[in-house]
Amino acid sequence: MSALLETIARVRKDVCELHAELTRYELVVWTAGNVSGRIPGHDLMVIKPSGVSYDDLTPELMVVTDLYGTPVRGINTGSGGTVDWGNPDLSPSSDTAAHAYVYRHMPEVGGVVHTHSTYATAWAARGEEIPCVLTMMGDEFGGPIPVGPFALIGDDSIGQGIVETLKNSHSPAVLMQNHGPFTIGKSAREAVKAAVMCEEVARTVHISRQLGDPLPIDQAKIESLYDRYQNVYGR
Amino acid sequence: MSALLETIARVRKDVCELHAELTRYELVVWTAGNVSGRIPGHDLMVIKPSGVSYDDLTPELMVVTDLYGTPVRGINTGSGGTVDWGNPDLSPSSDTAAHAYVYRHMPEVGGVVHTHSTYATAWAARGEEIPCVLTMMGDEFGGPIPVGPFALIGDDSIGQGIVETLKNSHSPAVLMQNHGPFTIGKSAREAVKAAVMCEEVARTVHISRQLGDPLPIDQAKIESLYDRYQNVYGR
Amino acid sequence: MSALLETIARVRKDVCELHAELTRYELVVWTAGNVSGRIPGHDLMVIKPSGVSYDDLTPELMVVTDLYGTPVRGINTGSGGTVDWGNPDLSPSSDTAAHAYVYRHMPEVGGVVHTHSTYATAWAARGEEIPCVLTMMGDEFGGPIPVGPFALIGDDSIGQGIVETLKNSHSPAVLMQNHGPFTIGKSAREAVKAAVMCEEVARTVHISRQLGDPLPIDQAKIESLYDRYQNVYGR
Amino acid sequence: MSALLETIARVRKDVCELHAELTRYELVVWTAGNVSGRIPGHDLMVIKPSGVSYDDLTPELMVVTDLYGTPVRGINTGSGGTVDWGNPDLSPSSDTAAHAYVYRHMPEVGGVVHTHSTYATAWAARGEEIPCVLTMMGDEFGGPIPVGPFALIGDDSIGQGIVETLKNSHSPAVLMQNHGPFTIGKSAREAVKAAVMCEEVARTVHISRQLGDPLPIDQAKIESLYDRYQNVYGR
Secondary structure: OHHHHHHHHHHHHHHHHHHHHHHHHOOOOOEEEEEEEEOOOOOOEEOOOOOOOOOOHHHHHOOEEEOOOEEEOOOEEOOOEEEOOOOOOOEEOHHHHHHHHHHHHHHHEEEEEEOOOOOHHHHHHOOOEEOOHHHHHHHHOOOEEEEEEEOOOOOHHHHHHHHHHOOOOOOOOEEEEEEEEEEEEEOHHHHHHHHHHHHHHHHHHHHHHHHHOOOOOHHHHHHHHHHHHHHHHOO | OOOHHHHHHHHHHHHHHHHHHHHHOOOOOOOEEEEEEOOOOOOOEOOOOOOOHHHOOHHHHHHEEOOOOOOOEEEEEEOEEEEEEEOOOOOOOOHHHHHHHHHHHOOOEEEEEEOOHHHHHHHHHOOOOOOOOOOHHHHHHHOOOOOOOOOEEOOOHHHHHHHHHOOOOOOOOEEEOOOOEEEOOOHHHHHHHHHHHHHHHHHHHHHHHHHOOOOOOOOHHHHHHHHHHHHHHOO | HHHHHHHHHHHHHHHHHHHHHHHOOOOOOOEEEEEEEEEEEOOOOOEEEOOOOHOOOOOHEEEEEEOOOOEEEEEOOOOOOOOEOOOHHHHHHHHHHHHHHHHHOOOOOOOEEOOOHHHHHHHHHHHEEEEEOOOHHHHHHOOEOOEEEEOOHHHOOOHHHHHHHHHOOOOOOOEEOOEEEEEEEEHHHHHHHHHHHHHHHHHHHHHHHHHOOOOOOOHHHHHHHHHHHHHHHOO | HHHHHHHHHHHHHHHHHHHHHHHHOOOOOOOOOEEEEEEEEEEEEEEEEEEOHHOOHHHHOOOEEEEOOOOOOOOOOOOOEEEEEEOOOEEOOOOOOHHHHHHHHHHOOOEEEEOOOOHHHHHHHHHHOEEEOOOOHHHOOOHHHHHHHOEEOEEEHHHHHHHHHHHHOOOOOEOOOOOEEEEEEOOOOHHHHOOOOOOOHHHHHHHHHHHHOOOOOOHHHHHHHHHHHHOOOOO
């Protein structure tokens, strides 16, 4: 039991601190973005509380939920007692259902990030995938960054759109149409890295295309870059 | 009486501190933007002093005015004395008349913000509303961000333009032609949030349109997003 | 004599500190921009030393020169002695000749700023003036921001181009062709403000024009804005 | 021997600290950029470790390698002993082979920098050189910034492309096609300055070209600017 409590404390700390990368790289304004992390070995996840400023986040404010997004405010210690935690006044992020759907359907995923980062969202508003014309895109995404369907918040539509798009792609990022990017990773940190790199390539390819057509990279060379970066290079 | 003084002190502190959000999100340069807040239950408001750098703002420098923009330098305590406050050398922002007009004509408004934030002002210079092509625009603005008339400073023209444009719109933001955005909210903080989100969507839709046409969102879906965010979601 | 020394110390401190506004508003990279200030009542000026990082500037490192740009390393105290100051190893900015020319030919100018700020320099590279399509441009510049001639460094060509362009304009900013903006003001602080506002309007008008034509403002209304801001408003 | 150890300590400190300029000027995100410096008089270089955040860099973490990119973990003191240094768990940057190739083939080079800075990479993605239309480009680059070939990581292709492109150019920067800029300098600091200026001119010329054609500068005037800046001006 104490192992679980320690794990929850560690994931809460990680998830809390990783939000600072969203602000550092200007992927979010106000409270409009969130990071979550899976509690390994349990059907639990940790996510940003709704409506709390990034400046005010602390590990203790991170909300623990089950994989359907229902807050779990305490845990049975197995000896008849419970350990309470969490602030019952705080709701999990309004995007929790989408994160939870991903964890239920992609067991290899340990972290999920959602932002409305400017350039990625601009591609998403046109419903246009980002073509793979940079070697760093080959490394990180192994091809284009795909577009997911338009989906309204309130049920599993967003989660389904994310999972169906990503399961057929090397890319850890999907641009949900008219909405913004969701990214995944083996850990919350890897998902944050994918969110940072997604915006970086969205911006660079956008700027390149403003004055002409970027040169394509052969698919074989993209695969070579991706294989080396993911395997040989040890990521 | 002491309740009013406490309220004034609280609003001054809030209004002062909220200017830091304008600089954090780079909505303003030099001294070119201002926040105001209503003193609830009184025909008074608090606004940034004119010409003072954001670095140098303190709660005590915030200017209290009546709802015609005339500074109120002290208040009758009701027992024959007065309590003085405010620095008689400081004038309220040169935009005070516009803020005051809004408070007189929109009793539900508790805060007003004016900036020349880059992308919103760029749309304003073309006299072009920002189309609602992002789910976060549906949430926050419930439709396009409208354009108000060209108006010169010096009388009630700007205030009238703001009120007439906003009273027919879900949007808490108006782009005054060739000038820049004004935003409103139930509180000064909500008005600042609207200013931040206005620039964010102005930038994202601009960038999206640079390389093609963003996909429209059905009006019914926009209404659904707005209703949920404003009502169900509890904003 | 001590009055002059005090004045020099004050101007050195002001000029030194104002460089922090160039970096704050991202008008400069590395060491590529400089502020100068006139020593009132004397044929002397203070300017940034060449090649010193903005992080390392101190008042004592600011170089005092005559109005031909020759460093003045000490001053005759009038009683047969001299007071030395300044670091003889530091040269004044390579742009000193242009600043000095302005002080010689525009006695009302108390400060000069040169940057290569991105958007202003982009207009300068096309040799295109910035049209007055924003009310804040009417306030601050009273019309378009004009372009000065192409001129090579090394003689008075740059200074002549600045003075000849600005003497026929309300604008305190000139875009030297293929080079970048120079701005003037009654004080070094006013010249820095003009540099900040020049980049702000260069950026905003650029972005507005990317998606169409900004709406023009009548010349009479521009004059009205300018007169009010410069006179009635007390600037 | 102690002179070499002192030199290594100094270069490690310099190389470590110079990474802060990459983040200050937003040339890099996450860990995607690196600085190296030659150990003068020895076939050794110092480079960023792979995968370490810029926040976490210390001089001791900088990896010393020979000029084929093989880590050198200690050094024979000449009296039968060795001095160990370096963290055997850290690999040098994955770009080390390219840096090392430059040091082997360009003996005048003392520092190399690689980034994926946004605007320079955008030109690189189109395989288009940056034309010399700014006086500061004349000063620093003496002409256009050239494009190098598409090359995959894993052998000497990138290094060869850099060297072959730069040896026929005044420019200390090359835009490797679909990849990003590499810059060189007499010292690591000069190479970092070239990386900063490369992005600055890439951005400014991009923005200028968005609304028309920048005016060309005569080749003779470019040569005049370059000669003065590099020679007369003493750089």
